Amino acid sequence: MQKTIELKVKEPFIQDFQKGVPLVSREAITNESALKEEGAIIDLFDSSHNFLGRGYYGRQNKGIGWVLTNKQDEAIDFSFFQRKILKAINKRQGFYQDEETTAFRLFNGEGDGIGGLTIDYFDGYYQINWYSDGIYTFKEQVIQVLDNLGDYKAIYEKKRFDTKGKYMEDDDFVKGERGEFPIIIKENGMRYAVYLNDGAMVGIFLDQREVRKAIRDKYAKGKHVLNTFSYTGAFSIAAALGGADKTTSVDLAKRSKAKTIEQFSVNDIDFEQHDIRVMDVFDYFQYAQRHQLKFDMVVLDPPSFARSKKRTFSTSKDYPKLLMDTISITEKNGVIVASTNNASFGMKKFKGFVEKAFKQMNTGYKILEEYHLPADFQVDRKFQQGNYLKVLFIQVK
Incomplete structure (x- = not known):
């Protein structure tokens, strides 16, 4: 008790x-x-x-x-967790029935009624994300709910808080049958390699699903696409499958190249026809300017905060300058996909960053589309901080 x-x-x-x-x-x-x-x-x-x-x-x-x-007589017990998780699952029946998409967010924290807890579904595997030691004390109840549902291959977990050495489970495996990784999930027909047993990052950010689909279906055909802060190259895959002439993926992490090659390979795309750079994105902008490189589309999805040997980057302070660098290497009538997951400001302020950058560059622009979190990332309307994703498709005039 x-x-x-x-x-x-x-x-x-x-x-x-x-x-x-x-x-x-x-x-x-x-x-x-x-x-x-x-x-x-x-x-x-x-x-x-x-x-x-x-x-x-x-x-x-x-x-x-x-x-x-807000009910004083409601107990926080197994029945409580069961009600909340079953309600979330019922809302996502369309995702379970979609043969072209086999990975989605099953439970989204406070948006589904339990802050600090998210559950992702990867083609029969559950990944539970615990955001504090406090929510982790309810592990038994959450696992029992998933057990009662049955019909899963395995449960994995990510402890996204400082464990201070208290929890020593092997490779995030909880129970079931250990996966043979990578597992290949589908997203709107695109394939991605996913690792649930390899640290904090699994290989794809599920909240960008609709953005990747838009890039593939509406924007990539015949274009040279630059994907900055590219991680495992998921946006590059979407662009290539959408008929891009070429993609260039840039990320500072050494493992990003092998991971991006893997994502191209599972989609039967010849990675040698694409450019994959292990390089600081800010250095790459200087390189592109020196060599007068221009791109038809640039994807700009930096982490909220990043530190390298040379510099510290914060979206809340540095995004306008990042956009200015991007504008300088984007073709006229080209498209910038500007994205941020920083929850500390809203879309209005983000659009202010865009206006400031284009004004500084003395360049016109038009916002073609905007995206927020997809339907499986339920948001509590009384807590707008939870609606953290902001994406703008911007045409450079």
Whole structure:
């Protein structure tokens, strides 16, 4: 039985919890010192001892816990997790029935009612992502729900928090039959190699599914496409399958080349017809400018924060400059796919970055399309921070 701790909410934050905001921040609580062990059930009250919500204590970069229910008589137990996960699965029946897409997000944190927990489905394999020690204390309940559903090959997990050496499971395997990796998943008919047993990254970011489809179906044909911060080259695959004349993939990570070659190969594409560079993207922009290289399409999807030996990059500060570098190597009437997963600002500010960059470059532009998270990445409308993905297809005039 989880211990329950009463927390007092400061006056300015009471209205947020009454509206249903799920995140519990340090600033909202008067008696944070009452919190000892993560995983404890927390009950939130105002100064008059009116009940505001029940959740759990778990520290992650966003806050110190999540509200799970506004009903004082609702227990956070196996039945609670079962109800939430089954409801999420029912919403995604269309994905289960789609033969052309075999990987999707099954459960999306606070968007599906349990902040700090996500579950991804990869062609019969489940991958559970735990974002705090607190949510990890509910592992048994979550696994039991998946067990009761049955019909899976294996369950893997990623502990996306500092474990301080407490958890030592081998290669993220939990139970079932160990996979033979890579497993090849399908996404709108495209194939991608995925590893659930090889560290934090599995080989593809599922939230960009619709963007990859748009690149393949509407933008790539006959184009030379530059894919920056390319990771395993997923955007390059989409472009190549969409009829791009050539793709150039650039990423600083040494393993990115082998991973990108693998993705081309599982799609029966000759990788030697494409350019794969292990190089700092910022250095590549200088190289391209020196050699007067121009591209018909540039995909710009940097990490929110990155540090190399030479520089530190933050999207909230440096995206306009990155866009300026991109504009300088994009053909007239070419397209920039500008993307960010930084949750600290919204689409309005992101469009402000675009306007600032094009103004500085004295260049016109037109936003052709914009994308947010796909349907399987459910968002809580009362917590817009959870709707983190912002993608703009921008034509350079």
